[in-house]
Structures are given as C-alpha cells and as structure tokens.
Amino acid sequence: MKNMKKLIKSTDVKSVLIAVTVTILFSLTIFLFLAQSTARAEIVEVDINGEINEGTVIIVEKAFEMARERNSTAILIVLDTPGGLVSSTEKIVSLILNSEIPVITYVHPQGAFSASAGSFILISGHIAAMSNGTSTGAATPVGMGITGTMVENKTINYIASYARSIAEKRGRPVDIIEKFVTESLSLTAREAYKAGVIDFISDSKEDLIRKINSEKIEINGKILHLDNKIVVVKKPLQAKIFDFISNPQIATVLFLIGIYGLIFGLTSPGILPETVGVICLVLALFGFGAIGINTLGILLILLGIAFLAAELLTPTYGILGSASVVCITLGALMLIDEPLMPQAFYQSFRTFIIGLGIGLGALMTFILIKVVQLKKQRKKVGGEAIINQRGKVVKFEAGEGIGRVRGELWKIKSSDELKKDDEFRVVDREGLTLIVRKI
Numbered sequence: 451m452k453n454m455k456k457l458i459k460s461t462d463v464k465s466v467l468i469a470v471t472v473t474i475l476f477s478l479t480i481f482l483f484l485a486q487s488t489a490r491a492e493i494v495e496v497d498i499n500g501e502i503n504e505g506t507v508i509i510v511e512k513a514f515e516m517a518r519e520r521n522s523t524a525i526l527i528v529l530d531t532p533g534g535l536v537s538s539t540e541k542i543v544s545l546i547l548n549s550e551i552p553v554i555t556y557v558h559p560q561g562a563f564s565a566s567a568g569s570f571i572l573i574s575g576h577i578a579a580m581s582n583g584t585s586t587g588a589a590t591p592v593g594m595g596i597t598g599t600m601v602e603n604k605t606i607n608y609i610a611s612y613a614r615s616i617a618e619k620r621g622r623p624v625d626i627i628e629k630f631v632t633e634s635l636s637l638t639a640r641e642a643y644k645a646g647v648i649d650f651i652s653d654s655k656e657d658l659i660r661k662i663n664s665e666k667i668e669i670n671g672k673i674l675h676l677d678n679k680i681v682v683v684k685k686p687l688q689a690k691i692f693d694f695i696s697n698p699q700i701a702t703v704l705f706l707i708g709i710y711g712l713i714f715g716l717t718s719p720g721i722l723p724e725t726v727g728v729i730c731l732v733l734a735l736f737g738f739g740a741i742g743i744n745t746l747g748i749l750l751i752l753l754g755i756a757f758l759a760a761e762l763l764t765p766t767y768g769i770l771g772s773a774s775v776v777c778i779t780l781g782a783l784m785l786i787d788e789p790l791m792p793q794a795f796y797q798s799f800r801t802f803i804i805g806l807g808i809g810l811g812a813l814m815t816f817i818l819i820k821v822v823q824l825k826k827q828r829k830k831v832g833g834e835a836i837i838n839q840r841g842k843v844v845k846f847e848a849g850e851g852i853g854r855v856r857g858e859l860w861k862i863k864s865s866d867e868l869k870k871d872d873e874f875r876v877v878d879r880e881g882l883t884l885i886v887r888k889i
Contacts, residue, residue, distance in 0.1 A: 492679040493554075493659075495526040501791070502534025502567050504740040505685070505693025507541045513683045517551050523676055524552045526655070527575065530559075532792035533566025533589075535696065537740055539790060540612075546574045547619055552669045553577075554662070557584040557639070560653060565589070567790040569630055572648070574616050576669050579650040579658050580639035586647070587629075587636035589613065591789030592796055605789050606631060622647055655680065692740075698786045699799060701737030703806065704730040706782060709755065710814040717762060718821050742787040750781030754811075762818060771815040779807030836860075836876050840889065843872045853886060860884045 496513035498506055510527070517525050527546075546553045555575030557564045560583035564572045569586045572578050580586065591605045610631040617627040623646050629635035642648045652658035659676045667674045685693075694700055711727025754777030761770035782803045841855035846868040853862040855876060866888035868874065878885040 492522050492681055493524045493526050494522045495680050496683045497528045499530050502538050503696040505689040507538050508689040509685050510542050526554045529557045529564040529568050530562035531568035533790045536790050539567040543574045573622050578648040580648050581653045582639050584639050588634050589630040590634040592793045695733050695737040696740045701734050702782055705734035744784050744787040747781045747785035750777050754778035775811035778811050782807050839876050843868045843870055862886045
C-alpha cells in the first residue's frame with residue numbers, strides 16, 4: 451500500500467513538471483512570435499536633406515543595416531535635396547535596387563524637392579511618392595568652365611542612359627525620365643503622378659502608409675503590409691565627418707591650405723606649418739576620394755606651384771608670383787567635376803573660390819617671398835649693419851666728429867664739410883670709425 455502511494459505521488463510530480471515545462475515553452479513560443487511580428491511591423495526611416503555626399507551614403511547604409519537586423523517590413527527614404535555627388539548617388543541607388551527589403555522613396559514635406567541626383571533616388575524606390583507642393587526632375591548635368599557652367603555631350607549621354615536603366619528596372623516611363631536629363635524637365639507631384647513617374651501622392655507619412663496598405667502591393671512575392679511604427683535613423687558621427695570633408699567647397703579649401711602650408715613649411719621649417727599642411731591635405735584627399743576631379747584643374751594647380759617655386763628661387767619682382775596666384779585660382783575653379791550638383795552650387799562656388807584663391811594666394815605668396823628674401827640676406831652685426839644707414843652730426847671739426855646713427859653715437863670721418871644736425875649716409879667703416887657722406 452505504501453509503495454502504491456509513493457508511485458502515485460511520483461507520477462503526480464512528473465505530470466506537474468511536464469505541464470509546467472510545456473506551459474513555459476508555449477509561452478516562450480508565443481512571446482517570440484509576438485516579438486518577431488512587432489519587429490516586422492516597423493519601418494526604418496532615413497532622411498536625405500541637402501546635398502548628397504559620402505555622409506549621406508553612410509547614414510543610408512546604416513538604415514539598411516538596421517532594417518536587416520530588426521527584420522523590418524520597409525525602409526522609408528524621405529527626400530528634400532537639390533542634388534549631389536555622382537558616386538554617392540550611384541551607391542545609394544545601387545543599395546535600393548539590390549535591396550530585398552521594400553524601399554519607399556518619398557519627397558516630403560510640402561515645399562520640398564528632389565532635383566538632379568535626388569530624382570534618381572526617387573525613381574529607384576520600389577514605391578515612389580511625393581507630397582503636394584513638391585517637385586522632381588531637372589537632372590541636366592552641369593559643370594564648371596573658365597567662362598561659366600558647361601558640360602560635355604558624353605556626360606549628358608551617360609547620365610541619360612543611367613536614368614533610363616533605373617526607369618526600366620522599376621517600370622517607370624523611360625521617355626519622361628530621360629527628359630529629366632536631356633531637357634531639364636521638372637514635374638510637380640500631380641504631374642509626376644499622372645505621368646506614372648511616382649505611385650502615390652500623400653501629404654503625411656500616416657496617409658501614405660494607409661494608401662499603400664489599401665492597394666495590397668506585392669513586392670518580392672509578398673503582400674506589403676505596413677504599420678505606423680517608424681524608427682528614424684540618427685546621423686552617426688562618421689557620417690557628420692564625411693558630410694563635412696566631402697563637401698566640394700570644404701575639400702577645395704582644405705586642399706589649398708594644405709598646399710600653402712607645406713610650401714611655407716619647406717621654406718621656413720617648423721612643426722606647425724607642416725603639421726597643419728599635412729592634416730589639411732589628408733582630409734582633402736579623403737574628400738576628393740568621393741568627388742569627381744577635373745584633370746585640367748590639377749594641372750593648373752601644379753603649374754601654379756611651379757611658378758611660385760620659380761619666384762622663390764629666382765625673384766622676378768612678383769611676376770611669377772602673380773602668375774602662380776592666377777593659375778592656382780583657375781585650377782581650383784575647374785577642379786570639381788560633378789555634373790549632378792545643382793547649378794546654384796557652381797554659381798556660389800565660382801564667387802567663393804575666386805575670392806579665396808586670390809586672397810589666400812596673394813597673401814601666402816607675399817609672405818613666402820618675404821621669408822625667402824630675409825633668409826637670403828646675410829646676417830650683419832656691429833658697424834657693418836649700419837652701412838647705408840642715415841644719421842645726424844652731433845659735432846664735427848677738421849674732418850672728424852661724432853654722429854648719431856640709429857640712436858647710437860659713433861665716431862665719424864668725412865671729406866665733406868659737415869656741421870651740427872647735418873644728415874649723412876654711412877658709406878664704409880674703419881674699425882670703430884664710420885666713413886660718411888653728406889646728404
């Protein structure tokens with residue numbers, strides 16, 4: 451009887467343990483399912499404001515990485531940009547076109563625009579949308595020439611073919627999007643929607659999500675269903691740094707300061723000039739790594755450096771120094787070759803670089819010439835230092851007397867007739883006696 455009771459108790463304990471284990475496992479399964487469902491419901495948002503550069507690429511890459519880690523349902527790219535760097539734009543478009551996670555591009559808020567390079571990002575999305583009062587297009591390439599903005603036909607053809615390829619990939623009207631490049635066509639949100647360039651017009655993110663859900667859009671074999679939960683990506687420090695140094699104006703300034711800093715350091719050795727020059731050049735080269743560079747601009751800057759070196763070695767009273775300033779300024783003007791930057795950028799860039807190039811170039815050239823001249827002068831001491839200096843007679847009699855030169859009293863000798871307060875010039879020195887001539 452006792453053995454039977456022990457068996458029953460043992461069976462009850464096992465049953466309870468099994469029941470508890472099953473309950474815990476079931477609860478964990480439900481929790482993980484709900485957690486996964488919640489993660490899949492959210493949208494990762496990244497904002498592209500201002501000019502597109504390498505800093506923009508970094509924050510967009512972070513958004514895609516975050517979306518993969520959180521298993522998000524979509525990535526929302528909010529656009530308000532006048533254009534930007536070609537290489538940076540190509541990287542962003544490539545990320546979007548190869549993304550397994552649906553990407554929604556959205557020109558927002560009202561009054562925003564997505565021009566030039568921004569229009570390519572807009573049309574590359576799985577779903578493209580705009581708010582009322584926004585615009586897109588105007589992607590005709592521009593560039594900087596000596597007389598003004600200019601661009602070669604081969605650049606126009608390349609950008610046009612790039613636009614066509616994106617439009618074909620997303621099933622958007624190729625002929626209209628090609629006109630963004632060839633005819634600088636610009637469309638309002640309503641015009642873009644009617645032409646099939648975009649899929650939705652919506653004035654808020656919530657309204658856009660509601661419209662997308664109501665259409666039951668299939669992407670990658672799945673019906674897209676979005677939730678109103680949006681996680682906004684914050685710009686990391688790395689993106690802020692590259693946003694700064696890949697700005698064409700900043701990169702050009704750093705480049706010029708770096709060049710003059712190194713030249714100054716070579717002519718007048720010291721820790722500070724070389725250090726500043728090297729740091730500025732390194733930062734400039736990092737920035738230029740993402741920026742299209744015109745070879746002619748580089749050659750003009752090198753020619754300017756050669757003229758400056760020639761001026762320092764064989765003084766020409768500023769002739770070669772002036773030529774150096776002109777060449778370096780023209781080279782800096784033509785240095786940037788970015789056809790998808792807005793035209794307003796090149797207009798302000800021209801004014802900025804002319805002022806900077808002439809001002810900084812003239813100042814640094816003058817300083818360098820003076821430094822070299824001072825170094826070439828033989829250091830003089832004692833009486834030798836006052837030859838050709840002027841002085842006044844304190845007293846003079848019988849061809850000899852005392853004179854004051856640079857505040858010092860010297861014994862003087864002269865074949866001229868001198869009297870008190872007469873001015874004289876020192877022409878030679880014999881020991882501690884100055885040979886002078888009357889002025």
